[in-house]
Amino acid sequence: MQSIRVNKPGDASALRLEETGSPGPGSGQVLVRNTAAGVNFIDVYYRNGTYPAEAPFTPGQEGAGVVEAVGEGVTAFAPGARVAYATQLGAYAEYTVVPEDKLIPVPDGVELADAAAVALQGIAAHYLTHETHPVAEGETVVVLAAAGGLGRLLTQLSAARGATVVAVASTPDKQRIAREAGARHTIGYEDFDASVRELTDGRGARVVYDSVGAATYLSSLRSLGRRGTLALCGLSSGPVPPLDVELLRGGGSLFLTRPTMKDHVYDAETLRATGGAVFEQVAAGALTPRVHAALPLAEAAEAHRLLESRATTGKLLLTV
Structure with a gap:
């Protein structure tokens, strides 16, 4: 499969498209065939070494797609299910292995690209306005x-x-x-x-x-x-x-x-409750994601340059 890899922390040029082996889900894990991955500043922090990650690694915390296969013991999802995730490293790839408890069901009324555009930032916006400081x-x-x-x-x-x-x-x-x-x-x-x-x-x-x-x-x-x-x-x-x-x-x-997500959305129950509330608002039109650009996976470096330039309005996506 194709994935973006960081072999050494650095600027946007550190993001390289590579052919890597296709992963398989282990016990309690789900293999997701990604439709889109969200590009966020946390990805920049991992890429440039502000946040440590053992290299080489595939960046990206946020994605949405379809369940390809499930590992032993997985009960909440089956192949063909539409899902999103917001806290799992490795989204800049055709496939990502995600623990079952980090997945959020995506309702039929929400496009997968929209789910990828709001999974991480939508959940963050929700806890910031409902818990960090209840507006x-x-x-x-x-x-x-x-x-x-x-x-x-x-x-x-x-x-x-x-x-x-x-x-x-x-x-x-x-x-x-x-x-x-x-x-x-x-x-x-x-x-x-x-x-x-x-x-x-x-x-x-x-x-x-x-x-x-x-x-x-x-x-x-x-x-x-x-x-x-x-x-x-x-x-x-x-x-x-x-x-x-x-x-x-x-x-x-x-x-x-x-505030950090791990202290507000700390288990499968809180993740799915918060993510579900966000997707309900998207389906109802109360939250409307704005996508600045959707770039091919191979253009991940350009996506990071755009993000760091602060010239974007809305979300950047990588399509797979």
């Missing part, structure tokens, strides 16, 4: 990178819960996309904390979802009102340096969290 009606929510894959979903879910969303995006076109997703206000990155203060009559936001990281976290903290929460949900500009906790006291008894 409430009337709150002011700030979303950075609001036209990107995660940001757009955060905007849609926060607006659906009755919040006033302030979307931060770098260009007029990206701001338009954020407004179409439900943002009440759209602003650029320059002095965005001052803009948030002005829009809220000085009160500040209840929560800021910051997926940018190093370049923005101080402005995000300054955007918060009393006892507000900064949820650092990505590091696209680099990791945040060690923080002086007195900034939290001086900013108004603020909360800071760096």
Whole structure:
């Protein structure tokens, strides 16, 4: 089969298309014939060595496809079932072996490409707006990178819960996309904390979802009102340096969290409940994934270059 391999951490050129042996499912495992794989910044972190992985490896955490075969003891899925997964390394390939407890059924009303576009980021957006900080009606929510894959979903879910969303995006076109997703206000990155203060009559936001990281976290903290929460949900500009906790006291008894999926979606039951809720919203039209581009598997390096350029609006997919 064909798969993308990383033999040594590096830039996008480290992604190489190779012929590898076809895998088979072991006990408790399922072989998925992938239709599409989602491209996410976590893939960049694995590729460049920010997150360690034993090389050589096949990157990709998110995919959707059809069950090809099942291993001994698998009871929840059978060949032909439509499935998605969001936390299994190895999605950039024609086939991926996935533990049964990491698979989510995809309902008939959801296209497999759409499932691949929202499996990881949709689940993340759901727990960020329902658990990390349960967004409430009337709150002011700030979303950075609001036209990107995660940001757009955060905007849609926060607006659906009755919040006033302030979307931060770098260009007029990206701001338009954020407004179409439900943002009440759209602003650029320059002095965005001052803009948030002005829009809220000085009160500040209840929560800021910051997926940018190093370049923005101080402005995000300054955007918060009393006892507000900064949820650092990505590091696209680099990791945040060690923080002086007195900034939290001086900013108004603020909360800071760096949420991860493994601490919110920690077993098969929570994964399928959260994933099922996301797919229900997709089927109902409440969540509408926006695919910036769907590239062939062989163009994985180009997909990473596009993602790192921050020129994309919406999701990047690799089609298999």
